[in-house]
Amino acid sequence: MPAQTDILYQNRYRIPSARAVWWDYAAPGSYFITFCTAHRQHLFGCVQRGQMHLSPLGEIACAEWERSFTIRAELACDVYVIMPNHIHAIIRIIEPVETHGRASPPHSRASLPHGRASPPNGNSPATRPPKSVSSFVAGFKSATTTRINAYRHTPGVPVWQPRFHDHIIRHDIAYQRIMAYIRNNPARWERDRFYRER
Template sequence: MKYNPDKHHRRSVRLKGYDYTQAGAYFITICAQNRECLFGDVVDGEMRLNEIGLIVRDEWLKTAILRPSVVLDEYVVMPNHIHGVIIITDDCRGTLHGRGTLHGRGTLHGRGTLQRAPTIEQFGKPTSNSIPTIVRLFKSATTKRINEHRGTPGMPVWQRNYYEHIIRNDASLNRIRQYIVNNPIKWGLDRENPVVGVGLE
């Protein structure tokens, strides 16, 4: 089924009142524009990145290098999207130890939302360690490098929106990790796979 922008759209719902810079773990999914398979192919249940996919992977890994309070957990670059767990640490509210167990006054909590990066007029100036800012800068850096690589200045690479889920607890974190690890194996049934043609409603 061909991608239909009227059907396969992503609603934008921000969790009101939630501080997206606070200590916690977040499951992020960012999709390519029109679900176009730009980043490589799944072969025999394994993701094989092409040169564009390697750019996406490299910029994702830079996120933790550029931000000391950010830890990257499980992630995978798929043919037309990336899944990843971002952990924001904050010594004032608690410290994340190991692969995501939060001790201290902080907790892993929340619910899934479909997120549109807020405008300054809506929510004030975004902070450098907020999830919207991290995603925005990741998209910007990858888009610039990809367009330089393929000689397509100004071409969009990513959908405007992205999926974000505030992880409640360790059990949820472990389920999400397993989902990410298994994503290439289940690509034939993935709703982001254009051949499947389901898409997100």
């Protein structure tokens, strides 16, 4: 894994928020997102000879992921990979969204920003705009948790870690590097920071 990619994850899962306070995460742009299973359990299958093989729970996650982009016209997925205990993806918000009574900030195609909505003021809790990265992730987690727990007869058992990591993709060089990292994730599984034995 490139050293620059490692930097993306340093201490991001243990802090209250790694989000850029200056960015509206419902604004158009490209976003690198990662979320892990609860306790990093291997729920979604296994990697053999550099290829990911989905379990029945992995098939559920895959089906819900694909469905997410048929019911959310404002979102597109450029690349994703379902791993045994996490998902990586690049998603795009492809239309302007009004948030907190103001228009989302403009951006050029070259900047390719990404992010969550920040609180209306410094003291209020963050809200979740209806067409934002956080709204998408929350909906996906809810749908997969419901279906997975129904499948394995485990009502109320957490499937996901409560938080997720997101990274603003600012330019094409970063975009290509992250895309290559996602595509190569199964082949490099044993060197991945999320790797753990079953």
